[in-house]
Amino acid sequence: MYATGRLQHALERALVADDVAVRRRAAVRVDAWRTVLEGMASGKLTIGSRTPVADTPAWVTLEVVTGGFVTGRYVAESPPGAEELARLPVNAPGETDRERVNLWYLGDEGLAELGQALRTGRCRVDVPEESALLVVAWLLENGHFAAALDLVAELRPLMHRLRFTPTFGPSSAPAGAVVRRQSVDEARAQLRQATVPPRIAAMRETLQVWNPLHDRLVSLWCDTVDGDLPELISGVVNGGWPCRVWPDDWMERRSQWLDDYATAAELHHARHPKSNFARLQAALERCPVDSSALTGREVGWIRRALANTISAHGAPGSEARATLRTAQNEVAARPTYATLAHVLSTRLDRFPRDGGLPALDPIAGAVDGAELPAAAGVAMPPHLLAKAARALEAPIGELVDRGVIGSGEVLAEVLPQVTSQLLAANIADPVLASVYAQTYAAFRRRRSLLLLNLEHQVRFDELPWVAAVAPYRDRSQKATRAAAQTLRETTAVALGAFPQTILPNPLVREFHALVSQAGLGLPLVEEVAADIFMGTFTAKWREAASVASRVLSGTLYARYYDLPAAWPAAEQRSRIRWRKLTADDFAELCRRRAQEAHTSQTPGYVAQNGTVLEQSQILTSHNLAVLVEALDLTDWLREVGPELADRAFSWAIQRQTQPVSTWISGLQGLKNTAYAWRQGIFFLSYCDGADVLAKLEERAGVLGPRFAPAVTGLLDVAAGDRFDAHGRTGRGGRRLLGWTTGPHWCSASLH
Known part of the structure; x- marks a missing residue:
């Protein structure tokens, strides 16, 4: 069982790790996984549901551990601080201190304080629930009394546990088109953790x-x-x-x-x-x-x-x-890196703890004699400046160039800082817009649940206080155009910076928000985990595949992966399952195409699911065709396609030349290699790739006989040949897939 294995791993780390900090973090994970297992055993937790904790609405922010498992704890559940309790009268109503604080803020004094925080912007929302009573205060100040009462009624059952008020103080969110990965305080804390090996x-x-x-x-x-x-x-x-x-x-x-x-x-x-x-x-x-x-x-x-x-x-x-x-x-x-890290962290003391760095120059200079006489004149090491740069506020492209944003997952972490402002631009009242933007950014920090039966993650507009202000949002044409432009630019950044990887789910979810704001209605699809695949797909997968077949018709990608020429307009084989319209013809085609990867008579269900899911990604190009067409990126790909393809293929080759420690890492490496291979083929489909293919053929000699069939297969298809039913060409080329149900023909290259 996955949860049991994670608990065992955490226990081992807590007992044998040399680093005290590592043992401490592992002990926290041990406690979390024990809580998960106890909740599952008692029936208090229903893993796989949108409401996995008994008697808890879907909108409550839950503590989630690796794999999407919930512990049953509420992130917004915390005891009131001394400052909160100090303002309460002796006879304040409520059964718990948290309830008494929440109810006090619904009184005249509390509402006045919330209103003042709203008008001055001196409030910070770290967890979505912390903006709920701010919205109540705004509704009352603007005469929407019925909406305020309805919202309070919905919040009332959890007022004894959850914090519904913000942290009072200036907001630290970056403004405009700049983002940051960490606050100054977070970057400083990491620097001060540096120790001498x-x-x-x-x-x-x-x-x-x-x-x-x-x-x-x-x-x-x-x-x-x-x-x-x-x-x-x-x-x-x-x-x-x-x-x-x-x-x-x-x-x-x-x-x-x-x-x-x-x-x-x-x-x-x-x-x-x-x-x-x-x-x-x-x-x-x-x-x-x-x-x-x-x-x-x-x-x-x-x-x-x-x-x-x-x-x-x-x-x-x-x-x-x-x-x-x-x-x-x-x-x-010579000063150690730990000593220099402490000097650098001290330089960060000059900046607001919850804010970011406007530039790196003020902290990047050599060590001054006043800071550390023994190290006067020593240059600050680049790798330490890179840690501090996580607090730098700059456009996304600059942070990618600096290496601060080093993956699609990190890009997804920072993008809500821009998206939140675009969504809030539809609200005319700047006070409410600020709260809305902060709430969205906090919502995007929620960790995703493990879901079954085609369930979807909780959406932002399902938060009761967000739904309460929905009538006061108008679709601004300026905001719509800005969202479309941001989506286009971010897609280009993601493909240009990380051409070897598919768009990760957190980034796809953020793209969904931009697509909705831009009014584009694109069928973006997520990567589905093989161990929880339910055997079918919703209708958007079929729609995305239809777009891919049309957009990529006649290209290298279509020939290499034998895309269907077209999809019938009518969905004749669809049905409702778990209250969702499914695309049964798409699922059946994925299963048929997956037979090419079946190399075992007794395949495991995870591997079998993986072969089907890989075909779903191939047929849809995993969002690439949909985004390139809708965002008019064709001309851009014609220009940069050769470079992106070459980088994707280079990554795949490098991955195949690296040794692996376990069979699991070997399988994961092969899957990622096939994904990079697919991305490279997609990019080549938009440009003249003769030079890229010639370079790839030259490299094939260093890869050994196990990977050479993949190169031969691609070269054969580019020359006009086609794969047979078993994924082979006449010269011995093979179609490279990442999943198989048994031994992979390329697996020897993993050792």
């Missing part, structure tokens, strides 16, 4: 603590040598013997050294017991006034240890040893 710490400890003690120890014993100092010649010890000469101050220096060593040993790790240092130190502790306490064997070991270190590093006071120690001291004096 154990191996680096051990090296610095050796250079700064043990080396000076070692040199003094060697000097002590060298002063007892009669004759030339010992050294190694062809592996044989030559020179005088120690413990023959005893200087007058030797015992005093011995005692001082032992005291210094004892102090160091209390604070630092002990040296290796068989090292030269350890042998000389042990002999020094046993040696009283003369060598009578030392055996001949021990004196021989002292002589051997002295020869070893003198031959390797020079005698005490020699130029060779002095040069070595000078170089080592310079290394030890």
Whole structure:
């Protein structure tokens, strides 16, 4: 069972991880997964439902762990702080402190405070529920009394648990077309978590603590040598013997050294017991006034240890040893990345905690002597500046170029900061528009549930306080055009920056919001997990496939994947399942086409589902054809298509040359390789790809015989050949698919 496996993994991390912070985070996950399993066992949780927690409306923000499992906890459920409780009268009504606070804000004083926060913009919404009473206050101030009462009635059953009020203070949301990945406070916290790696710490400890003690120890014993100092010649010890000469101050220096060593040993790790240092130190502790306490064997070991270190590093006071120690001291004096991270985090103190950075120049300079005298003039490392850049407020394209936005998933995290303002632009009242935008941004931070039976995630307009203000939203032509332009630009950014990956579900959901705002009505489809696939698809998949067949007709993509020439206009094989119109003819075609990937007589249901789902992505081009046509990106793809295709193919080739640690990572890698391959073929379908294919053919030689059929198959189709029913060409080429029900013909390239 998935949840049990996650609990076991978290327990292992909590028990064996070396890092204390890692163990602490793992312990939190252990608690969450235990709560999930206990809720499932007791029947309090119904995993797969839109309302998985008993007696809880769908709009409540739930705590969700990996895989979409809920713990049953409410994110907006938190005890009131001291400031909230301080304003309550002694006889405030309510059964819990949270209920008393919520009810107080529905009184005259509370509504006045909410109204003041609305007008001044001094409120922050971190969880969607926190804007509910702000909306109540706005409705009352604007004379919509019935709507306000209806909203309060819907919120009333949960007022004893949920916080329905905002955090009072200035809003930190970026304005205009700029976004940020983190707040200043979040970036600063990550910088301050930087620590010196154990191996680096051990090296610095050796250079700064043990080396000076070692040199003094060697000097002590060298002063007892009669004759030339010992050294190694062809592996044989030559020179005088120690413990023959005893200087007058030797015992005093011995005692001082032992005291210094004892102090160091209390604070630092002990040296290796068989090292030269350890042998000389042990002999020094046993040696009283003369060598009578030392055996001949021990004196021989002292002589051997002295020869070893003198031959390797020079005698005490020699130029060779002095040069070595000078170089080592310079290394030890260099500031660690952890020290520089602390300096950089201190620079962030000049900016508002909940805000962002307007630019990086004010924090990017070399270390100043006033900040850290020992590191004056040291340049700030690029990788630390990259961490701080997560708080930089800039256009999406700039953050992509800087590497701050490094994937489609991260793009989906920041895009709501723009989308929220576009949606709020339909509201004439700037006060309500600000609350609406903050609520949308907070809503997009909700984690998705694991859903079955074609259920869809909770939509923004299902929040009761959002639905309450729906009548006061007008469709602004300016906002509509802006949404369409934002969708076009963001699609180009996603394809241009990450050509090897399909559009991830969070980004597709954000595109849905932009599509709705722009009035485009596009059939965008999500990636469905193979382990929860219900065997059918809703009608939008068929609609998207119809668009792909029409748009891609005659192209390399259509020939490579044998797209249907056209789809009948009438949906003759559709039916209602789970209150949804399904496309049974589309599902049946996916199952038929998936037979090519069936290589096992006894396939597992997950692999079998995966082969069907891959065909659904192929037939729809997973949103690419729909977006390119609707957003008029054809000319753009003609220009950049060769570059995007080359990058997608290069990624696929690089992925196939990387070793894998487990069979699961190998299967995942092969699936992602096939997805990148498909993206590259799509891009080539809009441009002259002769140079790209020639380059790909040159690379085929380094991939080995297992992957070569994929290259041959693509080249054959580009030359006019077609795959047969088994996905083969006459020259031995193979159609590359990511899912199979048994061993994959390309699997050997994974080892």
